[in-house]
Amino acid sequence: MADVNMSQSNPTTTAMKPLNILIVDDSATMRALLHRVVGLADLPIGTIYQAPNGLEALKILETCSVQAVFTDLNMPVMNGMELLREMAKRDAWKDLLRIIISTDGSKLRRDEARELNVNLYVEKPFRPEVVRDVLCQIASADVL
Amino acid sequence: MSSAKSPALMSSDLHDALQRALIEVSENAFFVFVEPANATQFAAAADQVTTAWLKVSVTFAGAFSGSVEIALPETLGGWLVTSLLGMDTQQTPAESQMFDGVGEFANMVCGAWLSKLSNKAMFELRVPAVTRMSQGWNPVAETRGREELACRMVMLNDLPMRVLIRSN
Numbered sequence: 001m002a003d004v005n006m007s008q009s010n011p012t013t014t015a016m017k018p019l020n021i022l023i024v025d026d027s028a029t030m031r032a033l034l035h036r037v038v039g040l041a042d043l044p045i046g047t048i049y050q051a052p053n054g055l056e057a058l059k060i061l062e063t064c065s066v067q068a069v070f071t072d073l074n075m076p077v078m079n080g081m082e083l084l085r086e087m088a089k090r091d092a093w094k095d096l097l098r099i100i101i102s103t104d105g106s107k108l109r110r111d112e113a114r115e116l117n118v119n120l121y122v123e124k125p126f127r128p129e130v131v132r133d134v135l136c137q138i139a140s141a142d143v144l
Numbered sequence: 145m146s147s148a149k150s151p152a153l154m155s156s157d158l159h160d161a162l163q164r165a166l167i168e169v170s171e172n173a174f175f176v177f178v179e180p181a182n183a184t185q186f187a188a189a190a191d192q193v194t195t196a197w198l199k200v201s202v203t204f205a206g207a208f209s210g211s212v213e214i215a216l217p218e219t220l221g222g223w224l225v226t227s228l229l230g231m232d233t234q235q236t237p238a239e240s241q242m243f244d245g246v247g248e249f250a251n252m253v254c255g256a257w258l259s260k261l262s263n264k265a266m267f268e269l270r271v272p273a274v275t276r277m278s279q280g281w282n283p284v285a286e287t288r289g290r291e292e293l294a295c296r297m298v299m300l301n302d303l304p305m306r307v308l309i310r311s312n
Contacts, residue, residue: 026271029245032229074251074269103255106266123259125173125252 018046019138020064024057024071024083025101034070034101037128041135054078058086061093068138070131073102073109084116097138101126157261158294158309165256166307170300173252175227179299186297187284189304193217197277198243200250204258206267210293210311212254214246215283218276220303221246247272253307 023034031050038045049064051057055078060066069087073080080100087093098118102109105123113121120134163180170178181189195218203211216224225237225245237245250272258267283306294309 027244027248027251029225029228029241029248032241036230076271103252103259103269104266105255105259105263107264108266124255125169127172 018044019067019135020046020049022049022051022057022060022064022066022069024051024054024069024075024080026052026072026075028052030072030101033128034131037131038135040128041132043136052077054080054083054086057083061087061096066096068097068099068135070099070101073100073104081112081116084113084118088116099134101131155294159296161260162253162257162294162296162307162309164260165253166296166298168256169249169252173228174224174249176224176300181297181299181304183297185299186304186306189299189302190282190284193219193282193304195219196279197281197283198246199275199277200246201273201275202247202250202254203270204254204267205270206258207262207265208311210309212250212257213308213310214250214253214305215277215286215308216246216300216305217303218242220300220305223301223303224249243274247274257309 021038023031023038025031025034031052035048035050038048047064049060049066051060053075054071057069057071058078061069071080071083078086080102084098087096087098097120098116099120099122100113100118101122101124103124105121110121122130122134167178170176198216198218198221200214200216201211203209221242222236223233225231225242226233226235228245228248229237231237251269254269258265288308291311292308293311294307296307298305298307
């Protein structure tokens, strides 16, 4: 079940430029699934980076150009909320699109995510077309 | 959220939520249809399994604590992963990929079950633990000693799966 919770964020001007995406999940299977789903979205995708936890994700963000981050919440080493809190501290990352994909659909967690400027919250299990539609919205700069 | 042992959370609530979670995860994410099975049907199907069984456990903590434990034949584990990833059905996923994939299945079932019980309470889920059981192990013959909150026996692709919810 997906929830399209949209927070206010600055619109990007890269509607048709290739999107570089970072997928953060401790499950290699989920990373592979999201990689595949992103590829099915029929829009310009640049590089798809992957990280097994928030700490590795930060390393990628510090060295690579990324426009959208898909992150799980329950991960070892550094979980999703910790990652999002770290991202919120850096002005250079303020325009990054933040999408949570998690089994945790609790109201408390969604409220916490909203406070961290998460753009979209997708609850597992999700149909692949839900993520595809999310990407199409991002690419067409409909997320505001 | 009420304790799982309190009258406010009936056994039927737990079983109903588990059934709905199983269907939602299996059909929406893994594209596999779920059919209920009674004890006799499950035992008969389990006796036909020639491969090893996998046991997958996800521990959770929060308003109450426990674990979701899934037992399934290794063949079914492979099918779930190929279905999830859109792989050729003739392909057999690598062991590490299959273990990770069935772990994610259990993770989703646990999360979906907890969400159906209450969308207000927060839970922490631990990393799934996957074990290949020794040859000859059969869930029907297993002695279940710890407290069980719910149990569901189902068939996916005509193969048996058992889901147990245990409390700590």
